[in-house]
Amino acid sequence: MITEAVQERETYLNASYGLKSWLLTKDHKRIGLLYLGTITFFFFLGGIFATLIRLELLTPKGDLVSADIYNKLFTLHGVIMIFFFLIPSIPATLGNFFLPMMIGAKDLAFPRINLLSWYLLVIGGCFGIYAMLAGGVDTGWTFYVPYSSTYSNTYVVATGLGIFIAGFSSILTGLNFIVTVHRMRAPGMTWFRMPLFVWANYATALIQVLGTPVLAITLVLLICERSLHIGIFDPARGGDPILFQHLFWFYSHPAVYIMVLPGLGVVSELVSTFSKKPIFGYKFVAFSSVAIAVLGFLVWGHHMFVSGQSVYAGLAFSFLSYFVAIPSAIKVFNWTATLHKGSISYATPMLYAFGFIGLFTIGGLTGLFLACLGVDIHVHDTYFVVAHFHYIMVGGALMAYLGGLHYWWPKMTGRMYPEGFAKLSALTIYLGFNLTFFPQFILGYLGMPRRYWTYPDEFQVLHVMSTAGASVLAVGYVMPLIYFIWSLRYGEIAGPNPWGATGLEWKTASPPPAHNFDETPVVTTEAYDYAALEAANVG
Amino acid sequence: MLASHTETLALREQFETPAQQKEASSLGMWIFLVTEVMFFSGMFLAYTVYRAAFSQVFSVASNTLNVVIGAVNTSVLICSSFTMVLAVHAAQIGSRKLLILFLILTMLLGGVFLGVKAYEWNQKFEEHHVPGPTFHLDGTTQQGQAQLFFSLYFAMTGVHALHMVVGVGILLTLLIQAFAGRYTAEYNTPIDIAGLYWHFVDIVWIFLFPLLYLIGRHHH
Amino acid sequence: MGTELPLFPVEASTVAPQVDHLFFFLLAVAAFFTAAIFVTIFYFAIRYRRRSESEMPVPVHGVMALEITWSVIPFGLTMVMFAWGASVFFRASRPPDGAQQIYVVGKRWMWKLQHMEGQREINELHIPVGRPVKLTMTSEDVIHSFFVPAFRTKADVLPGRYTTTWFQPTKVGKYHLFCAQYCGTKHSAMIGWIYVMEPQDYQTWLSGGATGSLASTGEKLFQDLACSNCHHLNDQGRCPNLRNVFGSNVLLSDGRTIKADEGYIRESILNPSAKIVAGYQPIMPTFQGLVTEEGVLQLIEYIKSLTPKPVPAAPGTTTAVSPRKISKQ
Amino acid sequence: MHEHIDSIKTYAVVFVALLFLTWTTTFVATIDLGPFNVVVALAIAVVKMMLVVLFFMHLRHSTILMKVVIGGGLMWLGILLLFSLADFGTRGWLPVPGK
Numbered sequence A: 001m002i003t004e005a006v007q008e009r010e011t012y013l014n015a016s017y018g019l020k021s022w023l024l025t026k027d028h029k030r031i032g033l034l035y036l037g038t039i040t041f042f043f044f045l046g047g048i049f050a051t052l053i054r055l056e057l058l059t060p061k062g063d064l065v066s067a068d069i070y071n072k073l074f075t076l077h078g079v080i081m082i083f084f085f086l087i088p089s090i091p092a093t094l095g096n097f098f099l100p101m102m103i104g105a106k107d108l109a110f111p112r113i114n115l116l117s118w119y120l121l122v123i124g125g126c127f128g129i130y131a132m133l134a135g136g137v138d139t140g141w142t143f144y145v146p147y148s149s150t151y152s153n154t155y156v157v158a159t160g161l162g163i164f165i166a167g168f169s170s171i172l173t174g175l176n177f178i179v180t181v182h183r184m185r186a187p188g189m190t191w192f193r194m195p196l197f198v199w200a201n202y203a204t205a206l207i208q209v210l211g212t213p214v215l216a217i218t219l220v221l222l223i224c225e226r227s228l229h230i231g232i233f234d235p236a237r238g239g240d241p242i243l244f245q246h247l248f249w250f251y252s253h254p255a256v257y258i259m260v261l262p263g264l265g266v267v268s269e270l271v272s273t274f275s276k277k278p279i280f281g282y283k284f285v286a287f288s289s290v291a292i293a294v295l296g297f298l299v300w301g302h303h304m305f306v307s308g309q310s311v312y313a314g315l316a317f318s319f320l321s322y323f324v325a326i327p328s329a330i331k332v333f334n335w336t337a338t339l340h341k342g343s344i345s346y347a348t349p350m351l352y353a354f355g356f357i358g359l360f361t362i363g364g365l366t367g368l369f370l371a372c373l374g375v376d377i378h379v380h381d382t383y384f385v386v387a388h389f390h391y392i393m394v395g396g397a398l399m400a401y402l403g404g405l406h407y408w409w410p411k412m413t414g415r416m417y418p419e420g421f422a423k424l425s426a427l428t429i430y431l432g433f434n435l436t437f438f439p440q441f442i443l444g445y446l447g448m449p450r451r452y453w454t455y456p457d458e459f460q461v462l463h464v465m466s467t468a469g470a471s472v473l474a475v476g477y478v479m480p481l482i483y484f485i486w487s488l489r490y491g492e493i494a495g496p497n498p499w500g501a502t503g504l505e506w507k508t509a510s511p512p513p514a515h516n517f518d519e520t521p522v523v524t525t526e527a528y529d530y531a532a533l534e535a536a537n538v539g
Numbered sequence B: 001m002l003a004s005h006t007e008t009l010a011l012r013e014q015f016e017t018p019a020q021q022k023e024a025s026s027l028g029m030w031i032f033l034v035t036e037v038m039f040f041s042g043m044f045l046a047y048t049v050y051r052a053a054f055s056q057v058f059s060v061a062s063n064t065l066n067v068v069i070g071a072v073n074t075s076v077l078i079c080s081s082f083t084m085v086l087a088v089h090a091a092q093i094g095s096r097k098l099l100i101l102f103l104i105l106t107m108l109l110g111g112v113f114l115g116v117k118a119y120e121w122n123q124k125f126e127e128h129h130v131p132g133p134t135f136h137l138d139g140t141t142q143q144g145q146a147q148l149f150f151s152l153y154f155a156m157t158g159v160h161a162l163h164m165v166v167g168v169g170i171l172l173t174l175l176i177q178a179f180a181g182r183y184t185a186e187y188n189t190p191i192d193i194a195g196l197y198w199h200f201v202d203i204v205w206i207f208l209f210p211l212l213y214l215i216g217r218h219h220h
Numbered sequence C: 001m002g003t004e005l006p007l008f009p010v011e012a013s014t015v016a017p018q019v020d021h022l023f024f025f026l027l028a029v030a031a032f033f034t035a036a037i038f039v040t041i042f043y044f045a046i047r048y049r050r051r052s053e054s055e056m057p058v059p060v061h062g063v064m065a066l067e068i069t070w071s072v073i074p075f076g077l078t079m080v081m082f083a084w085g086a087s088v089f090f091r092a093s094r095p096p097d098g099a100q101q102i103y104v105v106g107k108r109w110m111w112k113l114q115h116m117e118g119q120r121e122i123n124e125l126h127i128p129v130g131r132p133v134k135l136t137m138t139s140e141d142v143i144h145s146f147f148v149p150a151f152r153t154k155a156d157v158l159p160g161r162y163t164t165t166w167f168q169p170t171k172v173g174k175y176h177l178f179c180a181q182y183c184g185t186k187h188s189a190m191i192g193w194i195y196v197m198e199p200q201d202y203q204t205w206l207s208g209g210a211t212g213s214l215a216s217t218g219e220k221l222f223q224d225l226a227c228s229n230c231h232h233l234n235d236q237g238r239c240p241n242l243r244n245v246f247g248s249n250v251l252l253s254d255g256r257t258i259k260a261d262e263g264y265i266r267e268s269i270l271n272p273s274a275k276i277v278a279g280y281q282p283i284m285p286t287f288q289g290l291v292t293e294e295g296v297l298q299l300i301e302y303i304k305s306l307t308p309k310p311v312p313a314a315p316g317t318t319t320a321v322s323p324r325k326i327s328k329q
Numbered sequence D: 001m002h003e004h005i006d007s008i009k010t011y012a013v014v015f016v017a018l019l020f021l022t023w024t025t026t027f028v029a030t031i032d033l034g035p036f037n038v039v040v041a042l043a044i045a046v047v048k049m050m051l052v053v054l055f056f057m058h059l060r061h062s063t064i065l066m067k068v069v070i071g072g073g074l075m076w077l078g079i080l081l082l083f084s085l086a087d088f089g090t091r092g093w094l095p096v097p098g099k
């Protein structure tokens, strides 16, 4: 009978039917799902490239694919994972779906622009896929000149255009979020009552808006240089290749915070909900997101310590890099403190949160090694760097994304995922992950350079371990794909608030009605007020 | 009848009040303009770096540009900003006629600017000042560095002109809607916002003019 | 098929132990915080696990003292990391005076190295143990990076510019040389070996093969390219005397003074009109395309040899503008 | 929100000022001021920008938030220029090629 009730109630899913109702939707929730489908596709595409990379590196010789193919594999892997998966991941799916709900709004400020953002990502993706099918691109995701402008004979222009277009998608999402947070909050939803996920996405949006345009113009200049030979970065005409690196990293360092900040926001939600406690030091955690966003713009030169940049600039960038570490440290410590005397549940999302905190800590702390001038001259462009960023991006951001997806799945679909299966997959991913990437730290310090198709024999054992781990990891990632789809039909029906969480999104039905709330909510309590929630349930 | 129609058009469902909507729109536009600033910033950086390194050659190259044409074109653009602000004013006081008039004037002035720009570009082709194998600039042996100046010249004025073209397109849309009586003293946000964009493009030129045409008239 | 499992790279230069000490310090800090966080989380997770759904923990909103503590302590530690890292970095950036000079040209996909004594090597570098070696490097095409893990040193090699790195080997042996900056198809094949030899073995190695010192090759090139037609080694003629130019401060026709280092000489040859020496006409033709990067390096070595040692002035001291230039005014 | 309507007279004054400044900057460029030509030209451009932003774009009637947005944008432009130029400006300080 419950089932029937659910089926009859109008939700955003059954408010209208047909392909057109999805492709022309202005509902942020549906757009969130469109994004979800898109980035899942790109994740597995990027994952297939990763699988091939790992298989090639199983042996020291280049025996699976040719050198050129290998170079295309890691380039496409990096480009797809970064620009078409991780950057849109949390903001465009979970953020899109939940940010308006969490502040009690009916939608984002500009729903049509929101839909446009999705189309831009898809169009950008099509350019990327065209480049891939036409013959690939082999510059590395960093597109350093003069290799990319003059020497590579692959599809640099198409890829560059794809990223350029996807960049506008990112800019528009950020713009939409900023305006929404400023202008669309429900009555009573003051800044310091906002859930930390909203703060994190707001900070992310600042970076998207301020940083992405610089990437856009950099790509435009690169494309002009490559196709019209205008010489902007050409040393033969007095141009400076390091100028390109400055422009690229001015965006791409802050971009790493586009990738991780929303994850930090998700973890704040999870830690609070599954320990039934408000986040310890709420204001510190909230401001630390903004601090990371701002300080993140002052450190880009730490990617260029040995590039021929002036040593004094290197000094300044190293110094400032350490400032970003502090707000990150603040978050980790406050989450840990939140657990103290909590009521800690081991539900799958919380397992992901635990995994995140540990792996982000390792990834972040190894970032301090890289920011250290004396050590970076040795480990720059080795597998140490590869391990560092996979720890943060896969161990951190991706774990947070999966945690968030499990957490909000019942809200999005009205169904629970199978808990046991989910726990197994979380564990598999955790173990597989460490087996894949921990050996890479050792490899890196030994001196194994990145982007190497072949390598000296003595590195093989560690590479074999890494490849073994990657197979475990692949299994771990395929499991959620299966059970999430399964749950759409067979999952247990979820109530409006299966976790006992406090956010406004849990105060409406699962799945929510098209307009989110039957009436505009009025907020009277702080975020994460579990006592008030209990009182309301009792009363 | 018409009024109530525009009323419903005016307030989109995600907003509670028209004021909220108007504020959201102009905030959105300002943020968009910030992204535009950052977009141009990459070229300004490249310009600064290379001008500092090759100031002598840049000065020789800059001297080949026609200051009079540049100054006149700057004035044309300023006039267009003036007519644009008058268009916004006309919309605010609800004068459809004036609105249409000033929109048309603004577009015309924009068109004049683009026309002059096209003429200048064409000159560059004739004078072999376009980077590439046929490039040649008299008065310096540093042909490579001179090409950098013209690369930046084309990139900066080109991206700027592209923005102008987009601006004219936007104004055209507004004009059609203004003919249809869409804008009233109560609802004219799109005019306002388009105005912001147009003025921004003007400001970019206000910087491009001295950087490309004026600085380095005197070099030792 | 590799079966060994190395865990730590050999230390074979004077900088290597410095980098490693720093690394161990960082490792200790990282291990401490990682352990602290893991242990605390595990402990809390078990101790405060949810026993019933109706539990209601007491909300705690934060403690200022704690926030300050855990901001200030990590900050202090990071400042140690910064300062220590910067000092190692500076030591690794400045070659000691009197270091043996080697010239490196990177090219897709090989390393071309030249000794002062004239030996030229490809993808191999033979050096004596215990003596500092300074590399002046450039690239003929894209960016490469000269990386010797055993020496803990790395520097990008750029087209159109010189960059520098140095090391002082401490252990005899054979060490990997890698290209660490992605440079296209055979990036992973742009590798080689550094042979660190006992000084006497090195002398023996040196005595074989070379056709004359680098400076003398440069001198020959100087004749072949007809540089000598204009540049006489005296103050006659319409061209500057190249004696004592290297390391001096040159007065330019636009009023600037510039230090004549490798980069300046390179530019003088490939793009002579970019900087004109005061008192001369810009009549020197460009040699762009007529001489390879290696040739340029040979010429530089020759011009350097025209300046008696020890001239490269100690950093910080200002060399007076060479009187030769002023007399020419 | 209260909408503020400026008078046409204000706009006209600003318009004339802008034209005048355009003429000034062009004229000053013909006088040799040494390094100050650059300073003057940019200073005039900044003044013109301020006029457009404050009057034509009505920033003076806008909320603090809008001013913060614009200020922030300009600051970020400054960050890009300043930090990049910190590299180009200090090259060669250490007398080692490429450092």
Ligand code: HEA
Pocket (backbone or CB within 6 Å): A142, A256, A257, A259, A260, A302, A303, A321, A322, A324, A325, A326, A328, A329, A330, A332, A360, A361, A362, A363, A364, A365, A367, A368, A370, A371, A372, A376, A379, A380, A381, A385, A388, A389, A392, A393, A397, C029, C033, C037, C074, C075, C077, C078
């Ligand atoms: C989501 C992505 C992400 C994130 C969040 C970070 C975060 C950080 N990164 Fe990382 N990084 C990358 C992605 C990321 N990075 C990528 C992709 C690359 C390679 C790009 C390429 O070349 O392809 C890279 C490369 C990279 C380099 C260049 C290496 C090289 O090429 O030589 C450096 C150098 O400084 C660096 C530093 C840092 C630092 C200091 C942080 C800090 O923000 C980390 C802060 C976090 C913590 C410090 C942990 C939590 C704190 C505690 C548990 C308390 C204890 C703390 C203290 C004692 C301070 N990163």
Ligand code: HEA
Pocket (backbone or CB within 6 Å): A043, A044, A046, A047, A048, A050, A051, A052, A053, A054, A074, A075, A077, A078, A079, A081, A082, A085, A086, A139, A140, A141, A142, A386, A390, A393, A394, A398, A436, A449, A450, A451, A452, A453, A466, A470, A473, A474, A475, A477, A478
């Ligand atoms: C979000 C970012 C992200 C993510 C999620 C990943 C995920 C993974 N990455 Fe990658 N990686 C990057 C970002 C990312 N990476 C970047 C930016 C680079 C630098 C690129 C450059 O140098 O330019 C890089 C480079 C990089 C390298 C270095 C290559 C080199 O320098 O030569 C390696 C090597 O091991 C690697 C491995 C992996 C692995 C094993 C995973 C795994 O986590 C992936 C696991 C997922 C799957 C395995 C897919 C799911 C399973 C299936 C679809 C099964 C079906 C498969 C088949 C039938 C084949 N990555």
Ligand code: CUA
Pocket (backbone or CB within 6 Å): C106, C108, C109, C143, C144, C145, C179, C180, C181, C182, C183, C184, C186, C187, C188, C190
């Ligand atoms: Cu040369 Cu990589």
Ligand SMILES: [Cu+2]
Pocket (backbone or CB within 6 Å): A252, A253, A256, A299, A300, A302, A303
């Ligand atoms: Cu970074």
